[in-house]
Amino acid sequence: MKISDIIPLIEAVNETPDADTGKEILCGYTCDLLSWVMAHGQEGMAWVTVQTHMNVIAVAVLSDMACVILPEDIRMEKESLQKAADEGMCVLRSPLSGYEICGRLHGAGIPDKD
């Protein structure tokens, strides 16, 4: 399943229009503790988090994730979105809760991390 497939599924807005939404999503994850995510991040991961500062993008890029998903219409800082655009990381914003987002992704066949 590609990023472009999950956008309608989780009713999301793509906050990084120039990012490649053809990237394949290999697994899903949710956690707001960045040190924890660094230990468990994986390639192709769709990561749901309420954190919006610049380090979120650094963690996603360094772990080769597919995209970052902000739940409950949380807005990411402009600087973070700029960094995401610079690094080619896709950031989605969804009105749904993290629980509902993960439920829909899992239901659509996106597995847990290894």
Place this chain on the structure above:
Amino acid sequence: MSTLLHAEYPVEAEDYTRAGEASADIKRKLKQLGVSAQVLRRVAVASYEVELNLVIHSMGGTLTLEVSPERVRLISADRGPGIPNVELAMREGWSTANETARSLGFGAGMGLPNMKRNADEFAIESEVGRGTTIRMGFLLA
């Protein structure tokens, strides 16, 4: 042992906005050298953890990258304050991160154990009042 690449990155204490820039550059350079994706990811995770440690815990320091045909080496050397109990600091879940770090989602006490897990070689030396040096190696062959 010939050196293919040598780069040094100064890292400032408490500079959260630039945290990760050194690691991103290290990852880019190694990718250009053709380092495999599997090793690249382990180096990226470990370098980000050590860079964050410099930002969160140190009084500033330098992250050094050295690449030879055999291995990637990362060396982090800071100006203090030093770790009083390295054994305790290595324990998963132990953290002395301040409120700022914790509010950003750091300070889970995963940094040092995560570095050790991702590196093939790991050594830490610390002296209170002088500083901490962490050496990591990632085998390429």
